[in-house]
Amino acid sequence: MLKDILNAFKSPAPSQMRTDDAQLAMAALLVRLARADEDYSQDEKALIVDLLQSRFTLATDQADALREQAEELESKAPDTVRFTKLIKDTVPYEQRQSVVRDLWALALSDGTRDAAENAMMRMVANLLGVNDRDSALARQSVDK
Numbered sequence: 001m002l003k004d005i006l007n008a009f010k011s012p013a014p015s016q017m018r019t020d021d022a023q024l025a026m027a028a029l030l031v032r033l034a035r036a037d038e039d040y041s042q043d044e045k046a047l048i049v050d051l052l053q054s055r056f057t058l059a060t061d062q063a064d065a066l067r068e069q070a071e072e073l074e075s076k077a078p079d080t081v082r083f084t085k086l087i088k089d090t091v092p093y094e095q096r097q098s099v100v101r102d103l104w105a106l107a108l109s110d111g112t113r114d115a116a117e118n119a120m121m122r123m124v125a126n127l128l129g130v131n132d133r134d135s136a137l138a139r140q141s142v143d144k
Contacts, residue, residue, distance in 0.1 A: 027070030
């Protein structure tokens with residue numbers, strides 16, 4: 001699965017994703033966001049596992065294994081655009097809004113709005129095709 005996604009990054013246009021690929025792309029996007037502020041903490045790793053469990057109905061060990069695969073993929077992937085394109089091409093808008101909400105939950109989990117994470121969130125929401133209004137509503141829903 002990891003090899004398939006890495007090969008998709010090398011091709012000029014990503015191919016259609018399988019469900020497992022969509023899960024891995026989403027996990028890698030979470031990892032990339034968590035690493036954006038150069039402080040990838042144990043709390044962020046735990047939150048990624050929780051988000052993956054909730055989103056994909058996975059057991060803890062499955063979600064943790066997915067996070068580990070995503071860390072490897074994220075470190076090898078050339079850009080964020082490919083992650084978002086793979087997700088945008090296979091996930092309906094309403095679910096992409098939910099993806100943005102999960103990303104905001106992760107970005108805000110440490111209680112601060114880091115400039116690097118803010119910039120990445122603006123870019124990722126746009127690349128996922130989620131408009132500014134819906135991204136702001138997603139942020140507000142988790143920023144309590």
